[in-house]
Amino acid sequence: MLHKIKPTFATLAGLAFAASLTLPAQAAVVASVKPLGFIAAAIADGVTPVQVLLPDGASEHDYALRPSDVKRLRSADLVVWVGPEMEAFMPKAVGQLPAGKSIELAALPTVKPLLIRGADDDDRGHDEGAQAHDESGYSHHHGEYNMHLWMSPEIARQSAVAIHAKLLELMPQSRDKLDANLQHFEAELATADSQIESQLAPVKGKGYFVFHDAYSYFEKHYGLTQTGHFTVNPEIQPGAQRLHQIRTELVEHKAVCVFAEPQFRPAVIDAVARGTNVRSGTLDPLGTAITPGRDSYVKFLSQLSTQYASCLKGA
Template sequence: MFSINKATLLHYVTTAFAVLIAVGVAMPVAVCAGEPLRVVVSIAPLHSLVSGLLDGIGEPDLLMGANASPHGASLKPSQMRLLNRAQLVIRLGEQGDVFLNRPLKTLADKVEVAEMMAVPGLVLLPNRAPGIVGKQARHGSEPREHHAGEMDSHIWLDPKNAVRMVEAIAQRLVELDAPHAARYRVNQAQLLKHLMRLDRALAERLQGVAHNPYVVFHDGYQYFERRYQLHAVAALSTDPAHPVSARRLMRVRAEMKQVGVRCVFGERQFSAAYVDLLAEGGDISVGFLDPLGVGIAPGKTLYFTLMQRLADAFVECLSQAD
């Protein structure tokens, strides 16, 4: 009968365990020479930032196009295939791109996941209750420790957050794909320079209308509001898929009259019925905002076009309130 002493057995087991650990860590992120890392990104604004970092190396896959609302979304088989072949998935987090929560659980230990809402130094703002938001929006909220379900996930609408995310993503890419580390760092430097320039341009563009009050249909813009000190008075809904009560509509209309709101913002991918009701019977302009980049071609310029277009929409509507 074959026998083996305990010391030899322990040596074999320890060696095998070490190999398994090494393979387990390396397999999801193994990059063949000259081949780019297979990166999948949840939403278009994040995909744009990642595209800038991968410029000249490869193209990240976009999971949810800007024309599709992440609210209540579910993945198609083709999107699941993208996830199954990914080596790195970049997402907002469990509170943001909720449609990824279940699929990623099935892929646990098979793919690297980078959650942007967990990036150190990020400004995180609590979700606001729909209705009157006035003072919160005007003065902003101090970043604080967050708990499940509390934080607003539209983090990319503050360029300072975009800077933090780019730094974190670049570091992860360098760690997982060392052969392209130098190019990642060059792209990072370029992208950060463009983001800082964008932030200055937006601040200058919005300065003249920051004091004008307005109402939004979807409360998806408080990061933008806080960064540029805009004066939101009320938000009808935190989830556009849910109906708005008549009572809330009446309260918001009363607040609009009291404060002197002359601009109401909707979103083109959702019904304008509530916005029309708010604007009805008054000298009120209607504008349209977009936090995702609807109609903009995916890629490294989408984020910048999205943010500039957002500023233009605010200026156009709020200028009419002067």
């Protein structure tokens, strides 16, 4: 009778080590915010894992890196971020990485011509005094351009191309899969772009207010008509002058909808719309309920489109 031989710990460890020698090395990708993780995950699908630095519910506007975050960044083979004007918490950590280990999307030659200007000066014109004073130390929009780059389908495509090129450098043995992933992403993006264009066509020209100035790229791409935004910095409530102006425009029916956000639901939005016929909706600029994966960026755009359309149409 044969007795079953139980493997010892040393045997198992030896087998694990031998297996590790035969497996291709994986290059972990770390994206600063979730929508960048969506784009990276589409290209890296089936090739290498993608992690998102900011946890759900955290704001890219005021996040502070934890020691565990710094460790993840240092151990990553590739870090994808927007730039210092968006993630003010990133430059020091990224600056300590070896050359070629990060992609700053706003600095890409293919992205720079697509940047559009921010709106902080416009906000200050509405709110002299306290709000402008408070924003003086806020770096998110103090650059020349709006940095919510993931809201642009075209910038997302250029970002995917850049991530694809960098992963090819890191993992040349995975060229076929990486090429197929990029081709799939571009095809799905083109299809979604056409569908969203059709979905939003009936609501072009309808005015609305968003909570903060995060959607300019999406709105410009699809021809939507934002009446205005409550604030540039979502951490600071809009001042009295700004609220009075918004209230006046709502009463005069210049807007049919006001949008809050999942992570920012200030009572001021409900208060300013009270007593009007203006509808309330929610826009999610970070895709908080979406899990990064092969088609997550397309899902993100489609979800955003549906959020716009449902409120503006009155559905």
